[in-house]
Amino acid sequence: MSDVAAAALGFFLTVAILSYVLGDNVLFRIAAHLLIGVTAGYLAAVAWQSVLWPQLFGRMLNLMAWLDPALWIPLILVLLMIGRSTPRLSVLSSVPMAFLVGLAAAVAVGGALTGTLIPQIAATAVSLSPVRQSSGAVFFDLESALSNLIILVGTVTTLAYFHFGARPRAGEVPARPFWVAPLARVGEVFLAVAFGALYAGALAASLTALIDRVVFVQQIVGRLLP
Amino acid sequence: MADVRCPMCGKPNAEEAETCLYCQARLKPVGPGAAPGGDAEPVAAGGEPAPDWLSRLRDQGSPMPGGTRELSGEPESPTDKEASDWLSRIRTRADDESPSPSGATSPAEDVFGRGKPAEPSGPSPAFAPSAGEGVPASAATPLAEPASEEDEPEWLKRLRARRAVEGTPGAAPAPSFPAPQATGEGLPPDWMHAPHEDLATGPTAAASPQPAGSEGGMPSWLSDVQPPAPRPTPVENVPPAAPATPAAFASEDDELRGAYSEKEIPDWLVSAREEAAAPVAGLAGGPEAPTETPPLEELLAPGVLPEWLTAGSSPTPPPMEALGAGLEQAVLPPWLRAMRPVEGPLAPKGEAGEAEERVESAGPLAGLRGVLPPKVEAEVGRHPPVLPSVLDIQPAHAAHAELLQRIISTPESRAVPRARRRPQARPWGGLVVLVILVAAMIVPGLTGTSVFARPSVVAVETLQTANLINSLPLDRPLLLAVDYDAAASAELEAAALAVLDHVMTIGAPIASVSTRPVGPALAERLMARTRAAHPQYQAGINYLPLGYLPAGPIGLRAFAANPWQAVYAQSAPESWDAGLVAALHASSNFSAILVVASDPAVLQTWIEQVHTAVPSVPLVAIVSAAAEPLARPYYESAFPSVQGMVVGLAGAEAYECLNALDPASGRCGRPGVADSMWDPFGMAVLGAVLILLVGGLASVIRRGVISMRRTSHE
Numbered sequence: 001m002s003d004v005a006a007a008a009l010g011f012f013l014t015v016a017i018l019s020y021v022l023g024d025n026v027l028f029r030i031a032a033h034l035l036i037g038v039t040a041g042y043l044a045a046v047a048w049q050s051v052l053w054p055q056l057f058g059r060m061l062n063l064m065a066w067l068d069p070a071l072w073i074p075l076i077l078v079l080l081m082i083g084r085s086t087p088r089l090s091v092l093s094s095v096p097m098a099f100l101v102g103l104a105a106a107v108a109v110g111g112a113l114t115g116t117l118i119p120q121i122a123a124t125a126v127s128l129s130p131v132r133q134s135s136g137a138v139f140f141d142l143e144s145a146l147s148n149l150i151i152l153v154g155t156v157t158t159l160a161y162f163h164f165g166a167r168p169r170a171g172e173v174p175a176r177p178f179w180v181a182p183l184a185r186v187g188e189v190f191l192a193v194a195f196g197a198l199y200a201g202a203l204a205a206s207l208t209a210l211i212d213r214v215v216f217v218q219q220i221v222g223r224l225l226p
Numbered sequence: 227m228a229d230v231r232c233p234m235c236g237k238p239n240a241e242e243a244e245t246c247l248y249c250q251a252r253l254k255p256v257g258p259g260a261a262p263g264g265d266a267e268p269v270a271a272g273g274e275p276a277p278d279w280l281s282r283l284r285d286q287g288s289p290m291p292g293g294t295r296e297l298s299g300e301p302e303s304p305t306d307k308e309a310s311d312w313l314s315r316i317r318t319r320a321d322d323e324s325p326s327p328s329g330a331t332s333p334a335e336d337v338f339g340r341g342k343p344a345e346p347s348g349p350s351p352a353f354a355p356s357a358g359e360g361v362p363a364s365a366a367t368p369l370a371e372p373a374s375e376e377d378e379p380e381w382l383k384r385l386r387a388r389r390a391v392e393g394t395p396g397a398a399p400a401p402s403f404p405a406p407q408a409t410g411e412g413l414p415p416d417w418m419h420a421p422h423e424d425l426a427t428g429p430t431a432a433a434s435p436q437p438a439g440s441e442g443g444m445p446s447w448l449s450d451v452q453p454p455a456p457r458p459t460p461v462e463n464v465p466p467a468a469p470a471t472p473a474a475f476a477s478e479d480d481e482l483r484g485a486y487s488e489k490e491i492p493d494w495l496v497s498a499r500e501e502a503a504a505p506v507a508g509l510a511g512g513p514e515a516p517t518e519t520p521p522l523e524e525l526l527a528p529g530v531l532p533e534w535l536t537a538g539s540s541p542t543p544p545p546m547e548a549l550g551a552g553l554e555q556a557v558l559p560p561w562l563r564a565m566r567p568v569e570g571p572l573a574p575k576g577e578a579g580e581a582e583e584r585v586e587s588a589g590p591l592a593g594l595r596g597v598l599p600p601k602v603e604a605e606v607g608r609h610p611p612v613l614p615s616v617l618d619i620q621p622a623h624a625a626h627a628e629l630l631q632r633i634i635s636t637p638e639s640r641a642v643p644r645a646r647r648r649p650q651a652r653p654w655g656g657l658v659v660l661v662i663l664v665a666a667m668i669v670p671g672l673t674g675t676s677v678f679a680r681p682s683v684v685a686v687e688t689l690q691t692a693n694l695i696n697s698l699p700l701d702r703p704l705l706l707a708v709d710y711d712a713a714a715s716a717e718l719e720a721a722a723l724a725v726l727d728h729v730m731t732i733g734a735p736i737a738s739v740s741t742r743p744v745g746p747a748l749a750e751r752l753m754a755r756t757r758a759a760h761p762q763y764q765a766g767i768n769y770l771p772l773g774y775l776p777a778g779p780i781g782l783r784a785f786a787a788n789p790w791q792a793v794y795a796q797s798a799p800e801s802w803d804a805g806l807v808a809a810l811h812a813s814s815n816f817s818a819i820l821v822v823a824s825d826p827a828v829l830q831t832w833i834e835q836v837h838t839a840v841p842s843v844p845l846v847a848i849v850s851a852a853a854e855p856l857a858r859p860y861y862e863s864a865f866p867s868v869q870g871m872v873v874g875l876a877g878a879e880a881y882e883c884l885n886a887l888d889p890a891s892g893r894c895g896r897p898g899v900a901d902s903m904w905d906p907f908g909m910a911v912l913g914a915v916l917i918l919l920v921g922g923l924a925s926v927i928r929r930g931v932i933s934m935r936r937t938s939h940e
Contacts, residue, residue: 018660021653021656021657021660022653022657023653039744042743042744042747043743046743046746046774047743047776050746050773050774050776051774051776100780103780104778104779104780107779107780107783107835108779108834111779111783111831111834111835111838112834114834114838115830115833115834115835115837115838115867116830116833116834119860119863119865119867120859120863122863122864122865123859123862123863123864123865125864126864194855197854197855198852198855198856200851201850201851201852201853201854201855201874202851202852203911203914204717204851204852204874204875204876204907204911205714205717205824205850205851205852205874207663207907207910207911207914208716208717208720208851208874208875208903208907209713209714209716209717210663210664210667210910211667211716211903211906211907211910212715212716212903213716214664214667214668214906215667215671215902215903215906218668218671
């Protein structure tokens with residue numbers, strides 16, 4: 001019974017969302033409001049069940065846990081953050097906010113350096129020689145050489161495209177240096193290919209989601225029809 | 227103390243202040259008009275002698291009233307010519323008529339009588355020749371000798387007595403004048419001396435009538451101030467047509483000297499001249515100089531004027547406008563205009579020619595004339611114009627005001643009419659696209675035919691993922707990170723189910739975690755869908771749902787340090803496998819990390835925060851097709867952070883094929899979720915490509931048609 005009700009609700013919400021193709025209407029608004037309400041309630045429940053209770057309030061029931069700074073320091077920060085709800089005490093929330101922002105920035109920068117920037121820079125330091133040597137044998141790898149060349153050219157020209165600096169000259173329109181302009185032009189091609197790939201991926205993902213819903217509706221309709 | 231308002235900032239300052247106390251602007255101009263009191267005499271400061279050029283100009287220039295000389299060098303004005311004409315006529319008449327010192331008619335009397343506006347009914351006092359206010363002195367009045375000293379008025383007696391005491395030549399018996407009937411006093415009233423104040427600085431200071439041929443009787447100072455070439459100069463507020471002015475007397479003095487000998491001048495005239503000169507000397511600096519001049523209205527009051535002067539006229543004085551009627555406005559010479567007091571910023575706006583005559587009073591341009599338009603002055607410190615207090619409200623405006631008042635007063639009682647919704651344009655294009663795509667998706671299911679074959683070539687990253695799963699140790703859990711939204715579940719669930727099916731097939735334990743609140747629910751959904759094929763996977767035994775991991779990157783960093791501490795601060799449920807729970811105290815205990823993400827940023831965070839902490843643990847990414855371009859560099863690099871990838875529905879279909887591959891036939895065996903969506907997906911992609919091509923072609927054609935129309939119109 002619950003499966004039937006869930007399937008009927010899912011069918012109704014799917015049709016309501018798809019009705020947006022006809023324009024903004026009541027069905028779409030009902031579905032959107034329902035989604036927002038359910039999401040908010042679910043987020044609150046998850047925050048209580050997964051964070052607040054097991055890591056803060058649940059531990060407060062244990063008196064011995066109060067000796068642990070890991071309990072009352074976060075509690076103080078939480079109480080200071082509550083002050084943000086009133087304008088007079090909002091200044092108190094600057095302490096936990098500064099703690100969060102500073103910590104997040106430090107963690108993000110450190111991880112980006114070691115996880116993205118350095119490995120990606122090292123990835124562009126590739127050999128353009130088609131001659132490879134492996135296990136004492138020398139072979140000709142034209143494919144790898146061409147791939148490495150494309151990687152190098154794509155990286156350099158794309159970076160050149162984002163070089164927007166121009167030296168002003170009297171009576172002339174500011175323009176890129178003469179050696180940057182052709183590189184930037186090539187970089188535009190690489191960017192267009194990248195954006196095309198992103199669009200194709202987004203289209204594929206959207207089509208997949210639509211297929212899932214259409215197949216779902218088709219199955220429901222198939223069950224209802226004799 | 228009167229305040230002087232600063233022309234720059236408009237703030238009041240002391241009258242004697244040279245510069246503004248607030249803005250340091252100069253309050254008094256430094257130009258020609260800066261001389262206090264309007265004194266135009268260019269005397270060097272400190273009593274120093276004037277420069278040579280100024281002395282030459284003084285010598286060469288014709289004397290001007292007030293002791294100044296003509297410096298502009300302008301040609302003689304018509305007024306000068308006119309003065310010369312009447313002067314020549316006087317000279318001619320003086321030559322023709324014989325002198326008659328005792329006669330009833332003398333040249334002096336004729337001169338005096340020419341300019342009188344009204345015939346006086348009584349005798350004229352002796353002060354008339356020195357009057358500077360333009361009051362005509364009637365010299366034609368018979369100046370009869372009084373019968374006896376008793377008949378003399380009291381003031382004349384005192385005058386005689388003073389002359390006798392001083393021993394001046396004027397102490398001779400003066401002619402007896404009829405006493406002014408109006409005053410009835412012995413001495414002339416003060417208002418009679420008032421014009422002498424003007425004589426000190428006016429043109430009559432040196433133009434007092436003097437008996438001809440009596441130079442020996444004149445004081446030396448009076449001889450020095452005698453103008454060498456008197457010429458009547460038009461002065462402001464003095465009608466040029468009145469020849470009987472003191473200037474006229476002064477100009478005719480020399481002529482009269484030649485016409486009458488000193489002996490022929492009666493004593494009364496000598497005495498009268500001395501009497502008239504005495505207060506002038508006092509005005510020049512003597513102690514008897516009057517300090518204040520009564521206003522003209524006070525002088526013309528009925529009770530002040532003598533009776534003989536008011537007789538024959540109307541009992542009430544004419545208005546001031548009538549007094550000035552018929553008088554022509556005098557034209558000031560340029561040098562005198564430059565010396566006029568500078569108008570302050572609060573002065574009313576002048577005429578159009580004000581810009582040329584305006585003298586700057588402050589700033590570096592102080593003293594310069596006509597360099598700035600008067601608008602600047604008008605904008606600085608000018609009082610706003612006085613507007614009428616009664617507004618002229620139009621009926622339409624009143625109706626609008628009433629409506630506004632009603633709206634403000636009762637906002638709740640007035641229902642605001644709802645704006646009529648603009649009818650939306652029918653989304654026919656979107657509807658057509660939807661119909662095409664849906665039709666393309668439904669057709670394979672309705673017909674039951676397979677349009678698109680399964681991929682025969684499996685991507686390298688998918689193969690590496692399968693190989694990695696095959697090599698997973700079974701004593702350590704696999705970390706499943708469910709970090710995607712429900713909207714991407716259709717695509718990612720297909721790939722995740724294929725991989726999880728492989729993992730459960732080999733029997734590796736699984737621990738799921740998510741950095742998104744919806745992640746635990748989606749993870750439970752995944753496990754529920756795979757549990758049908760793998761019922762042995764139960765929570766706590768070989769599957770540990772760790773739930774939600776808050777704080778994003780910070781939580782991931784903490785999770786990399788101690789997964790159990792970051793997720794579960796309390797003790798584990800008793801039903802959970804102790805061995806698995808023990809393995810969660812270090813991230814390095816995971817056999818692999820399987821990240822299912824729809825956002826490449828989430829995958830990047832996992833790589834940066836967790837994989838860098840435990841690089842020995844392989845990381846496999848199951849990403850959406852939209853995130854592939856940004857996730858692939860982590861896999862394609864020389865130092866890959868991602869050891870395997872399954873991308874989108876195509877990767878899921880390939881992985882399903884790998885899971886159910888028949889080694890004998892080399893064909894895919896058991897179909898999965900991805901397989902059921904493969905044909906609709908292919909048809910939808912084909913339909914989308916067709917729509918894109920048709921739309922692009924239509925756009926090109928439309929542009930071409932528009933361009934052709936423009937060309938034809940041109």
